[in-house]
Amino acid sequence: MTVTGTPALLGAAAEAALAVPGVAGLQPRLGHRLAAAAAPTRANATPHRTPPEAGVRADRAPDGSGWHIEVRCVMTEGRRALDIARNVHDRVAATVMAHLAAHGAAEPVTVAVTVTGIAARRDAA
Amino acid sequence: MALDDPHKRPSEPPGADRPRPGSAADEPPFADDEVLPCGRLLSSVWEEAHDAAPPPDPHTVSCAHCREAVEGLATVNAATRALRAEDPPGLYALADRVMDIVRAEVRLGRLLPLADPDLDLRIAESAAAKVLRQAADTVPGARAATCRLAPEGNGTDVRVTMTLDAALDRPLPDRVHQVRRSVLHSAGQDLGLAVTAVDITVVDVLEPWPPLGHAPATGGGT
Amino acid sequence: MIEHTASPRLRADLPDRLLAVRAAEGDDDSFALLVQRHSRPLLALAWCIMGNPQDAEEAVQDAFVSAWRRLPEYRHGAEFRTWMYRITVNRCLTMRRRRRPPPLPLDIVAEPATGDAWSQPARTAEQDAATAALSRALAELDAGQRVCWVLRELHGLPYKEIAQVTHTNEQTVRGRLFRARRSLQEAMGPWR
Numbered sequence: 020m021t022v023t024g025t026p027a028l029l030g031a032a033a034e035a036a037l038a039v040p041g042v043a044g045l046q047p048r049l050g051h052r053l054a055a056a057a058a059p060t061r062a063n064a065t066p067h068r069t070p071p072e073a074g075v076r077a078d079r080a081p082d083g084s085g086w087h088i089e090v091r092c093v094m095t096e097g098r099r100a101l102d103i104a105r106n107v108h109d110r111v112a113a114t115v116m117a118h119l120a121a122h123g124a125a126e127p128v129t130v131a132v133t134v135t136g137i138a139a140r141r142d143a144a
Numbered sequence: 145m146a147l148d149d150p151h152k153r154p155s156e157p158p159g160a161d162r163p164r165p166g167s168a169a170d171e172p173p174f175a176d177d178e179v180l181p182c183g184r185l186l187s188s189v190w191e192e193a194h195d196a197a198p199p200p201d202p203h204t205v206s207c208a209h210c211r212e213a214v215e216g217l218a219t220v221n222a223a224t225r226a227l228r229a230e231d232p233p234g235l236y237a238l239a240d241r242v243m244d245i246v247r248a249e250v251r252l253g254r255l256l257p258l259a260d261p262d263l264d265l266r267i268a269e270s271a272a273a274k275v276l277r278q279a280a281d282t283v284p285g286a287r288a289a290t291c292r293l294a295p296e297g298n299g300t301d302v303r304v305t306m307t308l309d310a311a312l313d314r315p316l317p318d319r320v321h322q323v324r325r326s327v328l329h330s331a332g333q334d335l336g337l338a339v340t341a342v343d344i345t346v347v348d349v350l351e352p353w354p355p356l357g358h359a360p361a362t363g364g365g366t
Numbered sequence: 367m368i369e370h371t372a373s374p375r376l377r378a379d380l381p382d383r384l385l386a387v388r389a390a391e392g393d394d395d396s397f398a399l400l401v402q403r404h405s406r407p408l409l410a411l412a413w414c415i416m417g418n419p420q421d422a423e424e425a426v427q428d429a430f431v432s433a434w435r436r437l438p439e440y441r442h443g444a445e446f447r448t449w450m451y452r453i454t455v456n457r458c459l460t461m462r463r464r465r466r467p468p469p470l471p472l473d474i475v476a477e478p479a480t481g482d483a484w485s486q487p488a489r490t491a492e493q494d495a496a497t498a499a500l501s502r503a504l505a506e507l508d509a510g511q512r513v514c515w516v517l518r519e520l521h522g523l524p525y526k527e528i529a530q531v532t533h534t535n536e537q538t539v540r541g542r543l544f545r546a547r548r549s550l551q552e553a554m555g556p557w558r
Contacts, residue, residue: 046250101258101336104265131264135252136271139395174541176548187544194519217547219554223500226493227414228520234423235409239401242430243394249434251392270392277388287380289387309384351381 045074503553
């Protein structure tokens with residue numbers, strides 16, 4: 020059974036992060052970026068889409084005592100990056116803990132948030 | 145117009161990199177070159193017709209041979225003007241595709257701690273630098289060039305090192321002070337970064353841009 | 367996928383030199399502004415060298431991506447524009463060598479975009495035909511001559527900059543220009 024396994028966990032964490040106001044998107048990690056860069060680039064090629072989970076990574080803590088989640092996100096301009104990062108931290112931690120508890124596998128969770136970019140707001144003229 | 149009229153470009157002073165059409169006493173410099181009956185080289189006469197700004201060489205104006213040589217290129221010149229006006233297709237799609245690839249290859253730089261000692265929150269150097277350069281740019285007469293950030297000590301302190309282009313119409317120390325204040329303010333307000341020091345070096349004079357001088361000249365006297 | 371727009375706060379009056387410094391440190395918005403400024407002339411240049419819009423787009427795209435990757439090592443010895451021209455010309459010539467034979471027909475004006483009739487003042491059929499003839503004559507030129515001619519006549523670069531772009535000297539540039547003009551004049555003879 021993999022209900023508490025990585026893919027479901029990553030999806031839940033990504034969804035929680037994206038729901039935080041001020042988060043414009045998640046930054047795909049290197050492997051996904053390389054895949055995107057290798058995609059056809061000639062005219063009419065559709066842009067390579069990476070799933071949101073590509074911006075989240077989940078590892079077992081070294082001593083096996085729980086999960087360490089790392090989220091890489093791009094923020095929108097106009098809010099303080101620190102505040103958004105704190106919210107992402109809190110929401111992701113709560114969501115992952117709830118996810119684990121719901122599957123009868125409550126474990127300690129640590130979350131790290133990295134702001135990789137700050138995108139201009141579309142509505143800013 | 146797809147391209148500017150190259151003959152309007154100011155980057156090349158007329159005749160600066162071109163010898164005046166001289167006599168062909170020496171060996172013709174180019175294979176297939178031709179000495180006109182008046183003694184001028186065909187290549188030189190063409191060069192002058194294409195490159196020179198007024199005043200024209202009085203000889204070329206009065207010499208029938210030179211005039212004929214220049215007129216020989218008239219058809220090519222007319223078609224060249226039309227070609228210059230062609231708009232290349234795919235212009236906008238191209239820029240989008242380039243930026244898609246570039247953004248997939250983002251260069252993050254160092255990861256720096258945000259100002260929360262209890263949580264593991266970080267920001268990429270390139271993202272923070274973009275915001276801090278913009279803060280510097282808000283100071284009139286100043287434009288940021290490089291902007292590097294480095295953690296200081298074991299906490300969340302960060303040191304900023306910036307180079308600047310600055311106009312010389314006001315004392316530099318004032319301007320540098322304004323930039324430092326703007327950067328510190330933005331670091332706290334926009335990022336939440338505990339910047340302890342902003343080292344600023346002015347590396348270049350900020351020239352008015354664009355350099356063509358579209359703006360009306362400001363009073364010349366003092 | 368994150369939607370990007372050029373930052374409204376990025377100043378449009380920044381000179382290329384500063385944008386290149388910023389882009390070298392990973393500022394993609396600055397690089398986007400450079401792409402915006404230079405893609406039109408570079409595309410026109412590549413179009414003339416490659417002879418068709420698809421190859422031209424590919425060459426310029428490759429040139430920009432290569433520039434983004436090489437920017438951290440870019441010493442700013444040459445102006446960004448010159449550096450970009452050089453990368454583009456090299457890319458075009460490499461692509462052409464790889465694809466030869468068969469020689470590419472130049473169809474610069476043979477297939478006008480459908481929008482042309484709306485966006486451009488009407489041109490006579492004769493002018494179109496003369497321009498097409500010039501394009502064909504250009505395609506017949508030796509690649510070195512063609513690059514020099516295009517940079518001088520369509521882009522207005524000074525001899526010195528053309529020499530930097532093509533890794534030659536000014537005298538060679540002037541010689542190639544002369545031979546290009548000579549060949550084009552002969553080819554355009556019937557249009558007099």
